[in-house]
Amino acid sequence: MTQLTLPCPAKINLFLHITGQRADGYHELQTLFQLLDHGDTLYLHSRDDSALRFTSKLPGVTDSTNLIMRAARLLREYSGCHHGADIAIDKVLPMGGGIGGGSSDAATALLGLNHLWQLGLSTEELARLGLQLGADVPVFILGRTAWAEGIGEQLTPIDTPERWYFVLRPPCEVATAEIFSHEQLTRDTSPIKIAAFLEGATGNSCQELVRRLYPDVDKALIWLDQFAPARLTGTGSCVFASFDNKSAATAVLEEMPKGMTGFVARGVNRSPLHTTLDIA
Numbered sequence: 687m688t689q690l691t692l693p694c695p696a697k698i699n700l701f702l703h704i705t706g707q708r709a710d711g712y713h714e715l716q717t718l719f720q721l722l723d724h725g726d727t728l729y730l731h732s733r734d735d736s737a738l739r740f741t742s743k744l745p746g747v748t749d750s751t752n753l754i755m756r757a758a759r760l761l762r763e764y765s766g767c768h769h770g771a772d773i774a775i776d777k778v779l780p781m782g783g784g785i786g787g788g789s790s791d792a793a794t795a796l797l798g799l800n801h802l803w804q805l806g807l808s809t810e811e812l813a814r815l816g817l818q819l820g821a822d823v824p825v826f827i828l829g830r831t832a833w834a835e836g837i838g839e840q841l842t843p844i845d846t847p848e849r850w851y852f853v854l855r856p857p858c859e860v861a862t863a864e865i866f867s868h869e870q871l872t873r874d875t876s877p878i879k880i881a882a883f884l885e886g887a888t889g890n891s892c893q894e895l896v897r898r899l900y901p902d903v904d905k906a907l908i909w910l911d912q913f914a915p916a917r918l919t920g921t922g923s924c925v926f927a928s929f930d931n932k933s934a935a936t937a938v939l940e941e942m943p944k945g946m947t948g949f950v951a952r953g954v955n956r957s958p959l960h961t962t963l964d965i966a
């Protein structure tokens with residue numbers, strides 16, 4: 687095997703409660719990461735030499751900040767291997783949207799290169815490496831829709847009804863770091879049990895702050911709420927609503943206001959990446 691074409695699925699946070707803050711500044715949270723069947727596509731080609739090349743362009747992302755290249759270098763350092771690769775991405779997920787695009791790209795790079803280079807690292811080792819790149823990389827390595835605690839890395843797979851989602855992106859990016867460092871962020875939501883989530887007693891601790899800071903997010907929430915209950919995913923900027931079937935979600939997509947973008951996707955309990963690589 688010398689090349690792989692692999693999916694990098696998006697996620698949405700069905701809810702997000704910030705329950706505290708650790709001494710190192712990271713926030714303790716509870717969330718439900720719902721994987722979607724929509725995302726970027728990563729292309730990996732092995733090379734005869736040890737060069738690592740990224741052949742696509744990502745606006746605003748340099749070689750040293752590119753999460754895909756950081757993942758590849760981290761994997762080489764950790765395993766001590768000197769294999770090379772040409773890497774390209776077909777980017778469809780908006781950046782700074784709270785749908786985990788960069789993290790999913792990094793997770794696919796870790797799992798894909800582990801496979802291509804036949805390193806034999808376990809999923810647990812890869813999830814630990816992934817956590818060094820971002821708090822929501824491990825869920826994409828696990829490849830399951832999951833309940834998360836800690837800073838997002840303590841994961842319990844959970845099967846949710848595989849509903850259809852319309853994800854709406856207002857014309858702005860939200861930097862996760864900006865929201866987590868904001869003095870007005872709600873950091874003391876009481877921890878809940880899974881049962882409370884299933885009863886619908888949840889929200890997003892970032893939503894009120896983000897809609898105040900970003901009027902475009904506020905507009906998107908108000909617009910989508912006309913059709914179905916709308917919520918922010920992660921720290922935004924995307925908002926979403928769920929539907930019983932694809933045609934109901936698509937009908938809302940067709941009404942989307944000018945200046946906004948969006949997509950319809952199905953919630954999946956297992957990552958399309960894991961299906962492609964045939965791993966558990």
Ligand SMILES: C[C@@](CO)(OP(=O)(O)O)[C@H](O)COP(=O)(O)OP(=O)(O)OC[C@H]1O[C@@H](n2ccc(N)nc2=O)[C@H](O)[C@@H]1O
Nearest residue numbers: 711712713784789820821822837838862863866920921922
């Ligand atoms: C909070 C979530 C919910 O899904 O937000 P989104 O990024 O998806 O919007 C994610 O877990 C984010 O994951 P990720 O985007 O990988 O975060 P990182 O790169 O690790 O951290 C970005 C910034 O957020 C802060 N951060 C992140 C996660 C966390 N539990 N507490 C934090 O305080 C970090 O201090 C850092 O300044």
Ligand SMILES: Nc1ncnc2c1ncn2[C@@H]1O[C@H](COP(=O)(O)OP(=O)(O)O)[C@@H](O)[C@H]1O
Nearest residue numbers: 751752753781782783784785786787788789791
């Ligand atoms: N391969 C990558 N794809 C997307 N974003 C990347 C990548 N590498 C680095 N980044 C940086 O990570 C930031 C967050 O991206 P992303 O994960 O898509 O958003 P979010 O954390 O809101 O879900 C981007 O604004 C970008 O600067």
